[in-house]
Amino acid sequence: MTYETKVEPSRVRAEMIAERVAVSTETETFHEYQNREHKLPVITLPLHVPIYRMANFRTRTAQQSYLRREGKDAGFFQQENEDAQAIQHQILIKFAEEERDRSIASIIGVLKDEKQRLPLLITSLGIVVNGNRRLAAMRKLYGEDSSQHRAFSHVKCMVLPSTITEDEVVEIEVRLQMKRRTELPYNWIDEAIAIRELRDSGKGIKDLSALMNKSKGDIEDAINALAEADLYLSDRRGTPGDYEAIDFAKELFFDMGSSLSSKQGEAQEMSRRFAWTLVEKRGKGGLSGRVYNFNPMFGKKADEVAERLAERMGVELQTGAEEYLDATDDDFDIDIVEAGEVSYKPLIALFDDPTTREDLGDELLEVWESIVEADKGKKRAQQPLNLIQQANSKLTEVDLTDAAPASLAAIEKQLDAIESNVARLRTVVAKKKSDGAKPS
Structure with missing residues (x-):
């Protein structure tokens, strides 16, 4: 019963x-x-x-x-x-x-x-x-x-x-x-909704921080993450309020709120499409590795990702002569794009087209993988200089004024080893310079 x-x-x-x-x-x-x-x-x-x-x-x-x-x-x-x-x-x-x-x-x-x-x-x-x-x-x-x-x-x-x-009941x-940390906690969306509704009721960030035991940054991050979640559900999925569909994507939406707030216009919308694609890939189990590793895709590396992806898809982002956009016979408020200005509209349109979205998502991940691998190569290429600079910095800091007499012999041995390593490295550098100067 x-x-x-x-x-x-x-x-x-x-x-x-x-x-x-x-x-x-x-x-x-x-x-x-x-x-x-x-x-x-x-x-x-x-x-x-x-x-x-x-x-x-x-x-x-x-x-x-x-x-x-x-x-x-x-x-x-x-x-x-x-x-x-x-x-x-x-x-x-x-x-x-x-x-x-x-x-x-x-x-x-x-x-x-x-x-x-x-x-x-x-x-x-x-x-x-x-x-x-x-x-x-x-x-x-x-x-x-x-x-x-x-x-x-x-x-x-x-x-x-x-x-x-009612306000006191909410508090x-x-x-x-x-x-009560032993209780089952709110999920991240319900908590963000609580923060936003309390803010909208007139509570300031300082009062919210005290009430919810959270920093000012945590409060603002939650509000921004929920705003991005609402945009995704309404503009991408067409299912506003369907929060259960994105419960798994907390990290992505919090990172969206942080990364996209510093962008504007088409650059922001382009980055947002990249992030939406990651949400969908993650939801289908098609995103391997830590979510954090993908954040630069829609953050600091978004411009590079867009250029690489556009090149791969044969999309022209660089405008030529002056171009008039969004004009109709009855519309005299014409947007003018300066010659040589980058426009992400063609790429955004591909992400918004359901017929191209899936394949474009796969291409996006491949582009990102190639960028990550290239960056790893750059780091490996830069590593010798970084290590030598660190070693030189350490040696510069050495002051032998108060060195223990009993340690001087050991210090000499270390200096001999350093000189030997310096000689070895100089030989390698000279050879690489010589090889580089030879005609191919």
């Missing part, structure tokens, strides 16, 4: 909770509300009474995917909607069954063994602020076997003051999530 979701009217829940709070003799100390200690009343409620909080950041990605997959309206996940509560229950069950790094048992596993140890945190209307997954787990277990798990017919809850605001959720 499965648990059947039931939502009592908010008035009924409020009255039931108020009655129990009025006679409660038990309290729990709570520190995450208004930055001070509160003694919150603890009550017991029937299992069906508390309702899941729909604005829970942890479930935001799963909610978005459900809306897209089922073709539901954006406003489906309303707080008092019984159908939405049922779907939220299924989403939370999935999270409740997860284990973290195989070292922390799932919530369901813990509840089977230990029952409810900590009360849920709810509002005066019965909305669960902390403990949504635990409530879902208890309902699942009770629905499967009400006799074996009869302890879950009622749940303990500590109740926040009725004066609490409590974030504070608890950032504080």
Whole structure:
């Protein structure tokens, strides 16, 4: 038997909770509300009474995917909607069954063994602020076997003051999530959504840093990564909000946010196409090696990659005489491209064409591999000079003023060895210079 979701009217829940709070003799100390200690009343409620909080950041990605997959309206996940509560229950069950790094048992596993140890945190209307997954787990277990798990017919809850605001509820959720490192963490997208929504609500970067235990740079990186993720999903895939499709690509989107912010115009769009191609290759298992090694492709090496790829594909990036672009009979705002200016539009068009995109992605990876190998060759060719410069720098730093008398003989031996190595290297240099001067 499965648990059947039931939502009592908010008035009924409020009255039931108020009655129990009025006679409660038990309290729990709570520190995450208004930055001070509160003694919150603890009550017991029937299992069906508390309702899941729909604005829970942890479930935001799963909610978005459900809306897209089922073709539901954006406003489906309303707080008092019984159908939405049922779907939220299924989403939370999935999270409740997860284990973290195989070292922390799932919530369901813990509840089977230990029952409810900590009360849920709810509002005066019965909305669960902390403990949504635990409530879902208890309902699942009770629905499967009400006799074996009869302890879950009622749940303990500590109740926040009725004066609490939605902004304060959000702060409590974030504070608890950032504080409790033993809990299953937000995924990177849900965390980025939380950061962006808190910022959009008026919180400054400094306040966000304190609230989320993150540096200013971490906060900005998360916002930029989410912006790039939204662009990819809407402009490339045509599936805005389908965050579950890119959950695997955290590093790439964070690197996009960092690398692309310093670029503009066509150069930025070209680099963005390179990065989108890497996301798709990674998703299909066609990207070997560490993602970090590919970052220069759409970062500092993007111009070189574009030139090599254009040459390979027979695409002309260098414009000739003055060229008039994007003009129509009714459009007098004509873009003029100066003679000799590089335009990435032809290459961008190939990446945006579904008929050429796949093959172009393979070509892109081959171009990148050739650039990496060439760079390795340059490093090997430069290595002798670098080593000799380092050795000379070390010798320049030597001061024998306070050298121990007992070490002087050993120093002489080392100097003899150095002179021998210098003579050997000079012979090699002379030969290479001589060979280079001979006509081929």
